[in-house]
Amino acid sequence: MTPGEKVIASWLKSKSWKLADFQQETIAAYLEGKSGLLNAPTGSGKTYGVFLPVLIDYINHNPDYKTKKGSRLQVLWITPLRALTKDLRRNLQKACDELEIPWQIGIRTGDVSAKEKAAQKKAMPEVLLITPESLHLLFATKNNTDLFKNLKVLIADEWHELLGTKRGVQTELAFCRLRHIQPTVRTWGMSATIGNLAQALQVLTGMNITKEQTVIIRSTIQKxxxxxxxxxxxxxxxxxxxxxxxxxxxxxxxxxxxxxxxxxxxxxxxxxxxxxxxxxxxxxxxxxxxxxxxxxxxxxxxxxxxxxxxxxxxxxxxxxxxxxxxxxxxxxxxxxxxxxxxxxxxxxxxxxxxxxxxxxxxxxxxxxxxxxxxxxxxxxxxxxxKNILEDRVPLVQCFDVLAQYLVTLAVGDGFEQEELAHEIKSTFCFQYMTMDEWQWVLGFITTGGPSLLAYDEFKRVEIEGDKFTVNNRKVAMRHRLSIGTIVSDAVLQVKYMGGKFLGTIEEDFISWMKPGVVFFFAGLNLEFVRVREMTVQVRKSKQKSGLIPRWMGGRVPLSSELSRFIRERLNDALTNDSPGPEMEKLQPILKLQSERSAIPNENEFLIERCHTKDGFHLFFFPFEGRLVHEGMASLLAYRISKIQPITFSMAMNDYGFELLSDTEINIQELLAAHDLFSTIHLLDDIQRSVNSTEMARRKFREISTIAGLLFQGYPGKFVKTKHLQASSSLLFDVISTHDPKNMLIKQAYQEALDQQLEETRLRKALERIHRQRILIKQTPSPTPFAFPILVDRLREQLSSEKLEDRVNKMIKQFEKEDAAQAKR
Amino acid sequence: MQLRLKDNTFTLLEQKAIWWEEERTLLISDLHIGKITHFRKAGIAVPQQAIEENFEKLDAMMNSHDVKCIIFVGDLFHSDINSEWDRFCAWRNQYREVDMILVLGNHDEFPIEKYEEICIAVYDKELRVGAFTFAHHPKPILEQDEYVISGHVHPVVKLQGLANQRLKFPCFYFGEQQAILPSFGEFTGGYNIEVLDNDQVIAVVEDKLIRIQ
Structure with a gap:
């Protein structure tokens, strides 16, 4: 047993604690110098599982550990939530105090005052709890490199939460930077159970580490x-x-x-x-x-x-x-x-x-x-x-995050491009980045893309000798304020007249409100008084009824694992006599569905046709989740619109999708003559459909903000987000027209394809439909399956009619309605 | 597309401007020259090619009409002076024989002398020519018999059809006593307008003009 282990063992004994198997394994692996990923449920002691080996190692290397001061930053602990830091600090500080290790546990997040941050920079605590954003902010300060020279370990808490997000990419970039500054540093992560733990480990530790140097440790505690x-x-x-x-x-x-x-x-x-x-x-x-x-x-x-x-x-x-x-x-x-x-x-x-x-x-x-x-x-x-769990798929080639990061480094200590390119290619996210792509990103931050005119005044990152640096103070300040990858809608603060802060609300909800209107927020009945700059002023109301605010935010789609179970259950419902209490309850609905139309078994694919005053509806039921349905709807709409000029509006939920048109479609004939569900030319067809442009346009809002094309505004200053929204769309149009090779535009299309349309899943679903028998039912009114889709008002459009024709048709419809109204 | 207003003939152009026949005058609003460079100076990489697009559109109109005068109804130049001003001066020089007039808008911030140096006459709030008043902002209170032609709002019209179809286009607006021009500039957005029953709205659909009402 090493000296450190002895110290810890007697401390544990004094508390009558016993190490769990996974904690012992972690200590052993850590002392061997390994990096790794710890998979254990919350509440099982994974925090100490990772922290104790760090302390043991420190005691082993510092026999005078009780008196030694000024060890500088030893542990960098990344957490996805600011809220987690307080409890964490308490726990870690307690261990250090009881073990008489004079370590300071510091927090550096958006909540920490500028004064405290300045004090930290002068004398760094030994352990720093930090969010990815705050770590990048640290990179944007001068002489930051020195702060990290004594680092022993990088820790990522709740790694599964960061994985698959742009904050995860920020973490990857930060970790690869720190490994470059301090090559002996170890990396440890903690993760809940996900489908792809091995991959999670690789993203965490980067591409330059061998398999022998890493380990996954699973707790055997089963809940x-x-x-x-x-x-x-x-x-x-x-x-x-x-x-x-x-x-x-x-x-x-x-x-x-x-x-x-x-x-x-x-x-x-x-x-x-x-x-x-x-x-x-x-x-x-x-x-x-x-x-x-x-x-x-x-x-x-x-x-x-x-x-x-x-x-x-x-x-x-x-x-x-x-x-x-x-x-x-x-x-x-x-x-x-x-x-x-x-x-x-x-x-x-x-x-x-x-x-x-x-x-x-x-x-x-x-x-x-x-x-x-x-x-x-x-x-x-x-x-x-059956313990079937979804994967968290890591992001790749996020050039928006890279562009932001490069400016961050340029604002801080500056960088040399060749060395940095090498470093960045060691991350999972940018392992396949080409030199052309790298040069494009450098061009984007230094010359603002291809510069054609002599009188250009683009100013962001400048090149001095070999060094990329930011000299303009305004540029530096604006960049520091925009570091981060979370692009939020404009929010207004809700406050009492007296000034007490209650929370935030979206501009959209408040924009049409009139003084005196009562709404329900934070569990309180509040009367809207007025909006002052970015603040909604309210007072308490006794009125019982009121409006409920809505917050936008994407609807999460059904995972493919869960959708497969749902298809199986439906199939089961047809044959199984005792399918369980839920399915028994569902019987009346299933009965109505089979009377009006049918319940598809696993070899069938159901399509329903229906005519209402809104137009001609076609419902398709792949049971594949909202995103796949969105892709499939625009694919089908596009393929039909190639055969005949038509305009569709589309709606979808997790079970199926709808194509609605103002003229009738003979789907039987179309399916007999054309392979609408083919996977041939899938990518081309998706990319040509109008919707991929619309989706890319929406993705571009986040991308352009992260890459610094849109400035979200100075804190406290009133910058309307409607303006920002319009501008991101405008930027998308202007850049698409004048700079079609722009990589951020390409990224927007790629993100739409991967995340919005889930291309891989879409392909699999089409292959499945290909093997199924198509069942077409004409229904007099919408069925239980179709109704929830029908009433969904969030719709997309796809058209192959000439724009001019569509406008003229709309005007005619408008006039017809007018005439009908006049008659009444 | 032609419109008669107070015994004058106005031709709407797909470049989002108006040709006033009797006066051989082009009416242009919200050009926002300099906006792209203004963004680029702040480190925001808007493609420069979009700058030239404005001048190509201007040249196209100059070539197809026998222009005596241009009235810019505000927001000719976006914010502080920058190098796009030189590009604009060069363009101005190509058409020395044409009178150019600017009615100031909220974005026209730099010294008036700059315009005067290149022979552009500047009016502070409004300019009256014959039966018409030219102003940047639509006027809230109108005098009897007045007809105001303005810009500023970047008007856009929304269309709705059967089967939940929706479309949006920049448009010209003609009310009882007031007309609003669409924004001319390449890098400018748009806002919805409210339309009354007897108003006329003409949408710019790609490179065509379509009367909506």
Whole structure:
């Protein structure tokens, strides 16, 4: 046993703690100098699992560890959430204090004052807890390289949360920089269970490390999880496409009453407000022992909720993904999920928020928000039983993040291009970057793309000798303010007249509000008084009814793992006599579906035709999730529109999609004559469809902001985001027209293809449909399957008619309506 | 497309300008010269090629009409002076025989002498020619018999059809006593306008003009 291990062992003994197997393995691997990924559930002691070996190593190398001061920065600990840092600091500091190691644990996030940050730069704490953004900000300061010379280990907490995001790419870039500054540094990550742990490890440690130098350590602690659906008495009671599930409230409350503390997860912030409001109305006794927690609420309020969760003072907390992560709330006994969690991993993670006592079973209840979601209850249970988990797919070739990072380095200590290119190619994200691509990014930040005119005044990064640097102070300041990859909609602060801050709300919601209107926010009835600059001023209202704010935010699509289970369940429903309580409840709906149309078995693909006053509807049901349906809808629309001039509007949900047109389509004939579901020319056809341009245009908003083409504004200054939105679209048009080789435009198309259309999944789905028999049903009115799609108002368009013809047709339709109205 | 207003003939051009026959005058609004360079100076890489597009469109109109005068109804130049001004001066020099007049807009911020140096007459708020008033902002209160031609709002018209179809185009707007020009500049956005029953709206659809109402 090494001296460090002895010190730790006696400390553990004094506390009568015993190391778990995975903790012992981690210590051994760390002391061998390995890097690795630790996979253990929350609450199992993974924080100490990673921290103790660091301390052991330090004691081993510093026999005078109790008196030695000024060891400088030893540990850099990245966390995805600012909120996690406080608890983490407390735990780490406690260990150091008890072991008499005079280490300081520091926090450096957006919440930390400028004064404290300046003090840190003078005397760095030994351990720094930091977000990816704040780490990049540190790179944008002068002489930052020196800060990292004594680093021993890089740690990424909740790595699965960062993986697959642009913040993950930021982390990759930062880690490869630090490995370059301090080549002996080790890298450790902690991750919940995901499908691709091995890949997660590779992204974390970079491409320059051998397999022998890394290890994945899994804890053998298995949590028992029980899944139960809350069933409606009668299935007709459920709205077909409602987003609430609130009418199951009376069945949900007994579950809440039976446990000490319950977390109720909803999929959107609006839903938390709705649930809070309904419960307060119907169960007034809950006032005071129930709280609301979502990302738009004031940090102080959220802290209060978390504090009281610990203290067992709350019986119910209604929350969104804002409580997915982080510290454990031991009193939580029960978790309720309202609406489809869309993925088995997310469901599992939420389930894991309950039952922290050793050996306890985590219990999670599923509340469907519309009847078809009952199928998902069964599927989630099966997915968990079979331990099938989704992958977190890492991003590649994010040139927007790279451009931002290069300017960051240029604002800081500057860089030399050849050396840096080498370094960056050691990341997973940029391993296949070509020299042409690299030169383009350098050109983008120095000359602003191809410079054709003599009188150009582009100013960002300048080249002095071999060094890329930023000299212009305005450019540097603006860049520091824009570091980050989270592009948010413009939000307004909600404050009482007296100035107390409540939270934030989106501009869209407030823009059409008139003074005196009452809305429900943070669980309060608030009267809108006025908007002053970026602040919505409100006062308390006694009025009972009010509006519920909506926060935009993408709808999460169904994962392919979960969709496969749903298809299997439907197939099963046709043959199985005892398919379980959820499917039995669903019988009336399934019966109506088979009467009006059909329930497809696994060898069939269902298409429904229907005519209403809106036009001619075609419904397709691949059960593949929203994104794949979006891609397939625009693909089919494009292919049909090549055969005859037509305009479609498209809608989709996780089960199917709709093509709506103002003239009838004979789908039988079309399918007989053309292979509409072919995978040949798939990529070309998708790229030519109008929608890929529209999707790319939307992706470009984030890309252009990250790459510094759009400036989100100075904090506190009123910059309208509508203006920003228009500008990103305008930039997209102007750049597409005048600089078609622009790599950020290409990236926008690629992101649309990979993330928006999920091309690989789309291809697989088409191949599957190819093997199936196509079933076309003409229905007199929309079926249970079709109805939820029909009422969806978020629509896309695709057209092959001449723009001029479309305008003329719309004008004629408009006149016809006018004439009809005049007659009445 | 031609329109008669107060016994005068106005031809709408697909370049998003108006040709006033009787006065042989071009009416142009919201050109925003200098905007692209203004962005580039701030380190924002808007492609330079878009600058030339404005001048190509201007030249095309100059070549196809016998122009005596141009009235710019505001926002000719975007913000501070920069090198695009030299490009504009060179263009101005090509057409020395043409009178050019600017009615100032909210983006026209730099000294008036600069315009006067290159023979552009500047009017502060409005300019009256015959029966017409030219101003940058649409006027909230109108005198009797006044007809105002303005810009500033970058008007866009939204169309809606069956089966949830939606389209958006820049447009010319003609009301009872007021007309609004679409923005001419390449790198400018647009905003929806409210339209009354008797108003006329003509959309610019790619390179065609289509009467909407």
């Amino acid at each position: 028992k999880i029980k899944v139960e659906s809350i069933l409606p008495d009668k299935v007709e009671k459920l709205p077909w496409a409602g987003y609430l599930g609130i009418n199951l409230l009376d069945k949900v409350m007994p579950v809440v009453m039976a446990s000490t503390t319950t977390l109720l997860f909803t999929n959107t912030r609006s839903q938390t407000e709705i649930w809070y409001r309904f419960i307060l109305e119907k169960y007034p006794d809950m006032a005071g022992i129930m709280a609301l927690h979502h990302g738009s609420l004031d940090r102080e309020l959220r802290d209060w909720v978390e504090e009281n969760l610990h203290l067992e003072k709350l019986k119910l907390v209604i929350c969104t993904s804002s409580l997915d992560l982080g510290v454990d709330f031991h009193p939580v006994e029960t978790v309720i999920q309202v609406g489809s969690p869309k993925s088995i991993s997310r469901f599992l993670q939420r389930a894991g928020r309950s039952g922290h006592k050793p050996g306890a079973t985590s219990k999670i209840y599923f509340v469907p928000t519309h009847s078809l979601e009952l199928i998902e209850g069964v599927s989630l249970r099966e997915g968990i039983q």
